[in-house]
Amino acid sequence: MDDDWVRRGPIDLHAHSRESDGTDAPGDVVRAAAAAGLGVVALTDHDTVSGWQEAADAAMETGVALIPGVEFSSQIGPASVHVLGYLLDPVSAAFVGERERIRLERVERAERMVRAIGRDYPLTWRHVEEHSAPGATIGRPHIADALVTLGIVPDRSAAFEGILHWQGGYYQPHHAPHPVDAIRIIADAGGVAVLAHPAARGRPVMRMGVLGELVDAGLDGVEIWHRDNDARSQRELLVDAERLGLLVTGSSDYHGSGKPNVLGEHTTEPAVLAEIVRRATGFAPVVPAP
Template sequence: MERDGRASAGAAGPAAFDWTAAGPADLHVHSRESDGTDAPGDVVRAAAAAGLGVVALTDHDTVSGWVEATEAAHASGIALLPGVEFSSQIGPASVHVLGYLLDPESAAFMGERERIRAERITRAERMVHAIGRDYPLTWQHVEQHSAPGATIGRPHIADALVSLGIVTDRSAAFEGILHWQGGYYTPHRAPAPEEAIAIIREAGGVSVLAHPGGRGRPVLRMGVLGDLVAAGLDGVEVWHRDNDERDRRRLLADADRLDLLVTGSSDYHGSGKPNRLGEHTTDAAVVAEIVRRATGWAPVLPV
């Protein structure tokens, strides 16, 4: 990956940049490099067209879209925060941690990416084989719904099921065949969120807990937010469609008590989910603080 994005090489630019004047910031979007449906460049261009001034590309467990997104950001006049969304786990519950402006060549981060990629592919193959015993689904069908080099996961299996007419949409796939109680689910090893936070910190990034009100609310239910802060968590994503009003009130109170940054975002996936770019945004002061804290990678600023 091109090295001119290292924070140490361009800290003066981000420090002087007026994030208030940049425009609304959506700090959680996905491309087809993970489970979105659009190319990274198309996501950035769509963000600019939607009136956003700042966008963070946060594909699951990969940075493969950073270069294309950077080129599109320069061409579109929008600021980009390259990032990643880590998959972690508390017991059987999935917990996601967003990492912003981390060094993609950090040894710990690179090692974890390779482990996740290998495990995801093996897991997906086992699930497709099991589903294929009862439905006309093959690995080739699934590959047709992923970008070259992308790590195949359940969203790609869901898209293949939709294309074959087995289910109506992704939501139906996840509520039925791909549900963890659907009979085809294959568990996988994911790190604890504390481990994901440690990897992000070691890579000079800033960590934010993603949509903690969703996915069965394991963080809220188990009261572990304080433990994550002790592990180095920087912030929490409050303004997200998966957090209901009660969740938001509780998260805002916890963020105030624990001195956490508060973010908002769309979690955009293209046509894969109903989430719309800019439906929730992050205050400019919070964006500036994320940039100030990061030492791994610099944001891409409008030229």
């Protein structure tokens, strides 16, 4: 396959569906990408690949090329670190095992948080389930949506800044691998690993100075053009990316109506996507005929 398709239109390499914490069906994410004028979109739900087939069908329908991916939850101490894995083998044994472990831990953690919140607010597990798609991994965004529906908070952002904040009194720890392990799992599955919004949540990765360690583990790139990375962090990340030989991506982190992020608000250069595809051996992009 030649790589002319990477230049069909803007490229957004980070979007979520209701299979994790977005609000749109996987196919509707791709249709929204087409409506936004994108040429390529990546579906990167948290710790699941369950939306890939529906998104692929919509890609063939709309003409938007699809990069199947996943956003791996990982952790350094108390700091959450997300790693995007593109074009990895979805049935790789290590990936499947870790994905299931994370999924179970996320659900158990959500149940603990709901029980704690329910002691002070009229929130039940049933309310939370009503805000998730069948089979989706339930997490804090679904709890936030239930709190909004119940009128306890005005929107998701308020929920995360208050009740669901790690200092809000209801936060519960959960299992997540170290990002080094997440990167190795992605690499072993033939995927390409890109560090997601590394300056978000108080710049934990930059503050801890672990980028070099992640590169040694097989990190391919860093998502710099993202609304959660401030201008200063972007400048510092660009220096680090050049020093460490990392690919630089840009993405919206679209969640439908769950977040204000707009498809295509940040994009990736075609040459970078072409290199991602060249490095990947686990899965192929879905490229409709022109």
